[in-house]
Structure formats: C-alpha cells, structure tokens
Amino acid sequence: MFRFPLYRTVLRRNGDGLDLMTRSLVISIDAMGGDYGPSTTIPGLALAIETSKDHLNFLVHGDEKVLIPELARHPGLAARCEVRHTDKVIASDEKPANAVRRGRGASMWNAVESVKSGEAIAAVSCGNTGALMAISRLILRMSVDVERPPLVVSWPGRKGVSTVLDAGANIDCNAERLVEFAIMGEAFHRAAHGLARPKVGILNVGSEDVKGHEEVRLAHAILKGGKFDIDYHGFVEGDDLSKNTVDVVVTDGFTGNVALKTAEGTASYIVAELRSALTSTLGAKLGAWLARPALRLFVNKMSPPPATPFLGLNGLVVKCHGGAVAPGFGQSIGLAVDLAKSDFASEVARNMTNLSAAMNAGALEAAMESSGDA
C-alpha cells in the first residue's frame, strides 16, 4: 500500500528570487483543463489559499505564456506557485485510449506524474474525465482489486450529503468489489466531511437479508461478519439516497449510474415543470418573483459539489467539473487538501488487509452458505 508524502519541502519563489525553504502542502495542478482553462484555474488557486488554514504550494502545469501573466494578477498566489511549462494539452474530446497513447508531456499527464514522483501530495484537474482516469491508472496503478476508480458522487439530501459509489466506472461488480467500495467510501467520507464514524449501507431493493441478487447478499454478509472498522448499517433502498439514511451508499457501477442519471433527470424535469407552472399565470409570476431569493437558495442547495476523487489509486487525484468556475476549482483544492491530510490511505490499507484475511479464512464460503440459507 502507498503512503501520501504528506508534507514536502519545496522551493518558494518570491518575485525574482528564491525564498527560504519551507514545510508546506504541495498540490499539483493541471492548469489547462476545463472549459475556461487558466482564466478559471488560477483565480481558483487564489481563492484556495485565501480560504485554506494550511500553507499550500502549487506545481502549476501548463503553458507559461498564459500562466505567468495570469499569475501576475495574483501576487500572493504567484509566490506559492512553481510553473512547470508544457504547451501540450489534452483536448476535452480526446478518447481516453488516445490520451494514454499520446498524452505524455501534456499538462494533465505531468500533473499526475508529480504525484507519482512524490513532488506533490495530490493532483487536481478539471480536464477530460476519461483521459484523466486512464492516465491516472497508467501512471499511479490501482492499489485495490477493482478495475478502475469508482465514480464517487456527493448526493444531496435532507440531512446533508451522502457519498455514493460506484456511479458508473465498474459495471460488473462481485461482492468483494462492493466491499472495497465500502472501505474506500467510508474513509473518503470521513476525510471529506470530518465525520468520525460514517454509516455505510448497500443499495438494494429491500432491507431484509434475503432481498436482492447474490452479489449484494454476499457483500452484506461479509460486511456484517467481517472484522472491519466500519459502522455497517445494512441494506438501503433508492429513496434512502435523498433521505441520507446512511452516509455512504455502496452499489455496482451499473445500478449507480442508472440511479444517478434517474435522479438528475427527475430533478431537472421537476424544475422545468415548476418553472413553467410559475410562469403560467400573472399571479404565479408575481409569486415566483416574490419567492425568488428563497428559490435561488433552493437551486444552490440542489447543485452538486464540483469535485470528486479518484479512489483506489496509489496516489491522490481529484477531478473538478469541466464547467466549474473559480470558486468550484478552489473547492476542489480544498477536497484534495482534506484527503491528503486525512488517514485515508492507512485506513483503507488496514481494512483491505482485514478483507483479505476474511476471504482467506473461508469467511466468503461461510457467508455464501448463510446467504444461501436465507
């Protein structure tokens, strides 16, 4: 298992010369990604250093002809940045396979390389998701059994936010993979939300032990029986997502993707219907105008956070939404810092060892039998 190089000694540049050596958190930035590139990522970094309690430094990968003038507008930030020039960029519509084949030396590639080399504790990019995932897998390699990092979604609901995984990366998941999602999701939720003991559930069609297909019943048996350091709640259903019944919801990539897109579709349909209802009559229009501040708060509450981590790699990569503007990119930096400072890696490692032990000790067969009896 890997360990994050938590604090690193870096050179701080200050105007024209070199500053003192200082202990600091170093984040590697793909400054060229996303819909707006450096005009968003650089102001995002400036916001991040304003709001962070930590002393942050950045390795900023991208075209110095664009980056240096942009950094010049943020002198406080420039002192914390080391620009690593490249004029190669991975396009937003590049196929992941091509990105892997031809991406070496691009800003995204170099940002991830800085994590591999130990110069940075995390990489953040708002570039092409598929390319970022493919490059991260190639450079950092998976640290767990699942094929690719699960898509982690922050699901807004009545009591706050639940972490849902996998929302689409791994279509076929056996029980062991579901348990891995539980382990990683739990450690992630604690790191990102500061909750000491996140409650974990498996998404199913009912709450009784006998419900659902073999994979979920078996994962349920392993989590109930295994000696994991996890507060396992049991099965949850689709409507438990927005109720935040548990903090972490585990599911295979097929079901998770359908659930996520169904929820998004439902929400956007309801908002469209509501908009049309609220413009249908003069009274409704006036009503909507009066209720506007409240409705705006409502829309903000529904909006998903801009950043998601790629879990299960030998190193930390955070993906920021391609359409994010500066505050969203700043939040992504915050997430990377929270994860870097947490015990994420060691917690996952410990529970993974427990999972292997459980599987070796024949718990799988026992769980299978007891699940077959049910």
Place this chain on the structure above:
Amino acid sequence: MFRFPLYRTVLRRNGDGLDLMTRSLVISIDAMGGDYGPSTTIPGLALAIETSKDHLNFLVHGDEKVLIPELARHPGLAARCEVRHTDKVIASDEKPANAVRRGRGASMWNAVESVKSGEAIAAVSCGNTGALMAISRLILRMSVDVERPPLVVSWPGRKGVSTVLDAGANIDCNAERLVEFAIMGEAFHRAAHGLARPKVGILNVGSEDVKGHEEVRLAHAILKGGKFDIDYHGFVEGDDLSKNTVDVVVTDGFTGNVALKTAEGTASYIVAELRSALTSTLGAKLGAWLARPALRLFVNKMSPPPATPFLGLNGLVVKCHGGAVAPGFGQSIGLAVDLAKSDFASEVARNMTNLSAAMNAGALEAAMESSGDA
C-alpha cells in the same frame, strides 16, 4: 396462449327482478380491498360507468351486508352489478404465502377466480399487492417465461408518460426475460395509451452497443436482430425516463426498483425543500400563496396514476393503489377495459412465438457472438 373472453352474456339484475340478457363487458371486482373498502370501490364503479363509452357490468365480490346498502345509493350502478357474497377478506398486511394458503373464498380470491372461469374479462383489486400477485399467479398461471408479473410503472415526464418494467418483481433477469418485458410492455402501452407504434428502449449506462453488462447487450442484439413487430429504439439512460425518449423502458427488477425509488425519493426531497423555501420568508410565503393554483396543477402532474396491470398471466388482473379514492378506482376500471378491448393477448402471443423461433434458430448464439465481438 390465452384469449380474453371479450364480450360475455350476463344476467342484469334490475331492482327486484331479472332484466334482459345483454352483451356487455364484465369486470370482476374485489370490493373489499384498499384502505377504504366498499366506501371507495362502489362510488369508483359508479364513476366508471359514467365515464366509459362501453356498457360495463360488474361481478362484485365482498360482504353483501356492506355492499348492498352502498349500492343502494347508486341505483344506476346497482342495475349493472351482481353481488357475490363472501365475508372473507385478505388483510392488507397478510403475507403472500399465507394469502395463497388460506385465501380461498376471500373477495380477492373470488375476483380472480371469475377471470379463470371465464365469467369476467378482468379482475380489479386495490387490496394487498403481494397477496394479489401470489393469488393471481396460482389461479391464472404465467403465460410467459418470467417468474412473476413484472411491476409496470407509468413514469411521468416531459412528453407524457412512459411505461417502465420491471420495477421490482423479477430481480435476476436474463436477456430472454428482458425481451419478454419488451414484448409485453409494448402491447400494454399501445392498449393503455392508444399509441399505434410505441418506441421501446432498454435501460443502460450509455447508448453504444458495447455499453452495459452481458444481459442488456444480448437482449439489445435479440431485439435488433429478431423479427419482432416492435419499434425498437436501442439503449436509453436514467435521464431518458423523465424525458420520455421512448414509450417503453425495459429493465431488470433490481435496476427498475432502484430507479423508481430513487426518482420518488428525489421528487419528494425536492418538494420538501421547495416547501421549506416557500415558507422561509414573508415574501416567499406570499409568493407561494399567489402561485398556489399553478403549484397544485404541478403536484397533480407529478402524481402517478393509481392503476397498474399484472402482465404475463393467462388472464387480466389490474392492481389499484391501496390508498386510491373513488376517481382512482374508477380509472383502474378504465384501464382494465382498455386492456380487455385491445389485442394485447394476441400481440404478445405473436411476438412470443417470434422470440421462441429466434432462440431456436440460433439467433441467441449469433447475438452473443456479435455482442462479444463488440
């Protein structure tokens, strides 16, 4: 394959005596089911005869001590009803297994028996769903390969309503079962919504042939290659449900149940948030009051229809929501009539024959190979 006994000759009772013999549609009613029993079902029947263009008659199963006084309030209806007395009722919390073991002679049981015996063309109940499904399967038997009737959901969306199945009855579905859902769902949607050529899609995580797990890829290949009389659109995603991209969405009971409950949870969360936003300030409250008529229309549009059919049985059974009041029960009768008058059974039978032929002719293997190539 079964055929519905479409029009039947029945005795019409008129007050104290027997009326002329007349050709009429006969529906068998479990009058005791649901949250409100005969105080809802009987007024529901009265509404059904008012709105139907057909001449309807009813076999009304239940306790005559309650039913006859209730019918006395609706003289026009009473003339169309034949009460079949039983004082046995299946409780709303009865386990399906117990309902099958001990339900013989109950109003629900007798209502389904009337379809089996050919006295009625359809049975309608707002009683215990699990019990109604178990009793229907026992008495009528499945006419298709799937284990139990798929749960059919009418999904409201931007362009109207899509039919989604299976929303939870069959958890493990191979490709052949998914194709059966496509066949039944298509015939149902035409019967219920009068659309000549409903478009059919399979729920998946993307639209390309290579997306998803083996079962959906194979069902996709069969529907594309098979000689079915179906307008097959291809794969759809979760957000296509509320967009009504296709008229019929096919999925396994696990995914369908999660999607349905996720959508319900999302909708109820958004409505709760909206309610709290619209009561958060005086301006918002006033706005909400002004927009009230528009908001009420909006809520009505979101409400699911009260009736759903049990498809794949050798006979027609319609389940009405337990909490339905008279208009909802009346709508359920309308759905039963639409289905009874349609060519549902023969259309399903014809496509099922095509499915068997396709499977025998090695199309399955061919489809598997081509899906493996992809």
